[in-house]
Amino acid sequence: MTTHTTDVFSASTTDGKQAVQPMRPAFRVGEGWDCHALVPGRVLMLGGVPIAHTHGLLGHSDADVLLHAVTDALLGGAGLGDIGRHFPDTDPRFKGADSGVLLQEAISRVRASGYDLLNVDCTVVAQAPKLAGYMASMVQRMADLMGVHPNCVNVKAKTAERLGPVGQGLSMEARAVVLLSAHAEGA
Numbered sequence: 001m002t003t004h005t006t007d008v009f010s011a012s013t014t015d016g017k018q019a020v021q022p023m024r025p026a027f028r029v030g031e032g033w034d035c036h037a038l039v040p041g042r043v044l045m046l047g048g049v050p051i052a053h054t055h056g057l058l059g060h061s062d063a064d065v066l067l068h069a070v071t072d073a074l075l076g077g078a079g080l081g082d083i084g085r086h087f088p089d090t091d092p093r094f095k096g097a098d099s100g101v102l103l104q105e106a107i108s109r110v111r112a113s114g115y116d117l118l119n120v121d122c123t124v125v126a127q128a129p130k131l132a133g134y135m136a137s138m139v140q141r142m143a144d145l146m147g148v149h150p151n152c153v154n155v156k157a158k159t160a161e162r163l164g165p166v167g168q169g170l171s172m173e174a175r176a177v178v179l180l181s182a183h184a185e186g187a
C-alpha cells in the first residue's frame with residue numbers, strides 16, 4: 001500500500017455484504033475563519049507576532065485572529081472538529097492563552113490522527129495598520145510553530161475598503177486554507 005492509497009470503502013465478503021470501513025483519504029483540505037473585536041488597551045497579536053497599533057483584539061486568549069483561523073483549518077482538515085471543542089473559552093486554563101501554544105497542540109493532534117501539513121494559505125482582513133512589514137516575521141513564526149518550512153506558509157493582507165465593521169476599524173477577520181496529506185503507512 002502506498003502513501004497515496006485512498007481506502008475509501010473496503011468490502012467485507014464473509015457474508016457477501018459490503019461493510020463500510022473508516023475513510024482515510026490521501027489528501028484532505030481544511031478551512032478556517034475567525035473574527036475578533038478591536039479595542040484599546042490590548043496588545044495586537046497576528047500570526048504569533050506583536051504588531052504596533054493603537055488597538056488590540058479582544059478575546060479570552062490573546063485573540064490572535066490569524067492563528068485561530070489556521071488552527072481551525074488544521075483541525076477541520078483532519079476531521080477533528082474545531083478550536084472551541086479542543087480549547088473551550090469557558091476553560092480558565094485558556095484565559096490569556098498564547099494562541100501559538102494552542103496551534104502547536106492542534107497540529108500535534110492532526111499529526112497523531114495520521115496527517116501532515118503540506119501548505120497553509122491565509123488572509124488577514126484589517127483596515128489598519130499596514131502589515132507588509134510584518135509578513136516575513138509572521139510567516140517564519142507560524143512555520144516554526146507548525147514545524148514546517150516557511151515556503152509552506154503564505155500570508156496575505158487586505159483591507160475591507162472601509163466597508164463594514166472591519167473597514168471601520170472595529171474588528172479584524174482572518175481566513176485560512178490548509179492541505180493535509182496522509183502519513184505513509186507505518187510512519
Ligand code: MG
Binds near residue numbers: 059065
Ligand atoms: Mg478566535
